[in-house]
Amino acid sequence: MADLDELNIWQSRRSGPLAGVTVLDITRVVAGPFCSMLMADLGATVIKVEHPDEPDYARTFPPFVASDEEQLSAFFAQYNRNKLGITLNLKSPDGKALLCKLVAKADILVENFRPGTMDRLGLGFETLRDINPRLVYTAISGYGRTGPNASKPAYDNTGQAAGGLWSMNGYPDRPPVRVGTIIGDLAASLYAAIGAVAALREAERTGKGQVVDVSQQDSVLTLTENAVVRYTTRQEVASPLGNDHPFVRPYGQFPCKDGYVFFGGYTDKFWAITCAMFGEPDKAMDPEIDTMEKRFDPVVAETRVKPLLDRWFSAYTKAELEEMAGDKVPLSAIKTIPEVVEDPHIAARNMIVDVPIAGRMIGMFGLPIKLSGREEEPNEKAPSPGEHNGLVFSKLLGIAEDELERLKAAGAV
Template sequence: MAPASAQSDSHSSADRRGPMSGVMVLDVTRVVAGPYCAMMFADLGATVIKVENPDDPDYTRTFPPMVDTAAGPASAFYAQYNRNKRGVTLDLRQETARAAFLKLVARADILVENFRPGVMEKLGLGYEVLKQVNPRLVYTAISGFGRTGPNASRPGYDNSGQAAGGLWSMNGYADRPPVRVGTIIGDLAASLYGAIGTLAALREAELTGLGQVVDISQQDSVLSLTENAVVRYTVANEVAGPLGNDHPFVRPYSQFACADGYVFFGGYTDKFWSITCEMFGEPQVAADPRIDTMEKRFDPAVYEAVVRPLLDRWFAARTKAELEAMAGDRVPLSAIKTIDEVIADPHIGARGMIVDVPMGEVSVAMLGLPIKLSNLGIQPHAGAPTLGEHNQTVFGDMLGMAEADIAAMCARKAE
C-alpha cells in the first residue's frame, strides 16, 4: 500500500474511456452479486451510478480489510467491487427519492438490481413501471433463484447457490463431507453471466429501441459450472460426488507433492506423456506396455499401481520452480501458488491483473479486469465512492435539482 499519486487522486470516474463510454448504468445492488457486474461496466468506460439508502447502505462498507484514511476507515473489500462508480444516496421508499430515481431511469441504458423478486415492485419501481419511463432500458435482475419458478421468492446467498446448484456436493474428498468452494463462486458467476446477458440485451436495445429483463439466478449460474455432472447423470445415471484433486476419468490430471509444496500436472495425452518421460530422463517408460496408451493410463487400477508412483517419485525431489522450469512450454505443469506468490508472479503483472486503486490518500493493490481489449490500453482507476459522494454531481448537475432539495432528499434520518 503506497501513497496515491496526484494523477490517481484527481482522476474521476467520468474521465474513463472505453467501449462502454456513453452508456449509463444505474447500480441498485449490494455485496458482490451485482456490484461486480456493474463495476465491470465501469471498468470498460460506462458511467455507473451506485444508488444506496442513506440509512442502510451497502454493508460491505464495513467488511475487512479496512484502510485508514483521513476521512476514517474504508473497506478495501467494498472498494474492490465498486471502483470507478459514482455514488448517490436515495431512500426509494420516499416519494421525492422515487421521482428523482425515475428521472435517472429515463436517462439510463441499464439498471442492475439484486433484490429478491418483488422488492422493486413493492417500491413502485418494477420493470413494468420503468419501461413506461424508458422503453429501451435493459433491466438486469440478479437473485438467488431467479424471477420465475417455485423457489423464486426464497432468499439466497453465495452458499445457497453452491448448495442448490450441485457444486457443493461435488467438492471435497469422497471419504469426507462435501466442502464449499473456497470463494464466493456463486456471486461471481452470477455477476459474470449478468454482464454477458446485459451486453446482449443492450445490443438488441440499440438495434430495436426495446429493452428487456435479464433474469440471472445464482443457482442457475452455479449449475452451469458443474462441467460433465449433468450428462454423466442423464446418460449414464452416475451421480457426481467429491473427487478431491482428481478428474473423473482423465489421468494423470491432479495435484502432486513436490519438495516445497504442490503442483498441478495434466500430461494425460500420449504426446504429453512421452515428453514427460523424456523430461525426467526415463524415455523408455513411455513404451511400457502397461501404460503406453492414454486409455490404459485412464484405468484407475493401472493409474494407482504404475502411473502415480512414477510421478510421485519424479516430483518429490524437485521444487515448484524447478518443475515449472523443466516443463516450460512443453507440458501442462503449474505450481499451486499461494495468493502472495500469485501477486508476485511476473506474468500476472504483465497481464495487468493487479491494479492500484486510490483509497483516500493511499493506493491499494486490487484485482484488475480479466477482459483485455486491444484498443483499450491501460487506464488509471478512480476509487469507490464514499456514501453519497456524487449527490450534487448527479442530482444537481445532471438533473438540475436545487442544492437545498438535494440535501433534504438525500439526508440521513435523525437517529
C-alpha cells in the same frame, strides 16, 4: 465537482467500449456490484445507489485501510471502484421520483433484491419501462424471477448448494465442501454482465429494453462441467473426487520438494515428453501405461502412474519443475496468493491494479478482459455514500440546490 463540465470530465476518464453507457447500480455486497464494476472498468458511467441511512453493508467487511481521517473497506473498494456514488431512499415518494428521473437517462439498471421487491416499491420493470422503453433491467437473485423457489432468500452458499457444485467438491471419504470463494455471487455477476451487454445491443438495434433474469442457482449449475450429462446419459452421480478428475489421468495435484504442482500430461504426446524429460523415455513404451486409455484406468493410474510422478516430482522444487516443463507440458506450481500477486506473468498482464483507498494505493485484482484496441487506465476510488449526490442530482438531473437540501432534510437522499 461543481459544474456539468466536471461530469463530462468524469465520463471522459471512463473511456472504453462502454463509454457513454449509463448504469444504475442498486445492488449490495458482491452479486451485483461485481457485475456493474466490470461495466465500469469497461468504460460505463456507473452510478451506485445506496440508502442514505443503510449503505451497502460490504463497507463493513475486512480488510480495512486506515488514514488519520477514515477507515475504509478494501473489500468494498474492490467491487465498487470506478463508480459514482449517490444515496436514495426508495421507500420515500421523493426517492422514487428521483430514481425514475435517473431511469429516464439510463441504459442499464442492475438490482439484486429478492424478486418482487422492486414491484412492491412501485419500481418494477413494467413501471420503469414506461419511463424508458430502452431500459435494460438486470435482476440478480438466488433462484431467478420465475419458478416455485423464486421468492426464497439466498446467499452465495445457497447457489453452491442448490446448483449442485457443493455436492461435488471435497474428498470421497469426507462430507462435501463448499468451493473456497463466493463462486455463486461471482458467476451470477459475470452472466448478468454478459446478459446486460447483449440486451443493450438489442435495445440499441430495436429500441426495446427487456429484463435480464440471472439466478445464482442457474449460474452455479453451469459450472458443474460434465456432471449433468453424466447423470442424464448414464445415471452416474457426480461426487467429491478431491483433486482428481472423473476420468482424465494423470490430471491433478502432485507433491514436490517445496509444495505441490498441477500436472496434466495425460495425452500420449505429453506423457512421452514427460518420460523423456525425467530421463526415462522407456516408460512411454511400457505396455501397461503406453496409451492414454490405459492410464485413464483408476487402478493403473494409482499403482503405476502416480508412483512414477511422485518419484520424479519429489526431487525438485515448484520453480525447478516449472522451468523443466517450460512450454513443453502442462505443469504449474500450485501458488499461494502471495505468489500469484508477485507473479511476473500476472504483472505483465496487469492483473494487480492500484486503487486509491484512504490516501493510499492498494493492489487488487484487475480486469481479465483484455482488448487490443484499448489501453487500461488508472482506477478511480470507490465512492463514499452519497459522495456524488450534488454532481448527479444537480448537474445530471438539474435539481436546484435548495430542492436538494429539502430532499436531504426529508430523508429522500
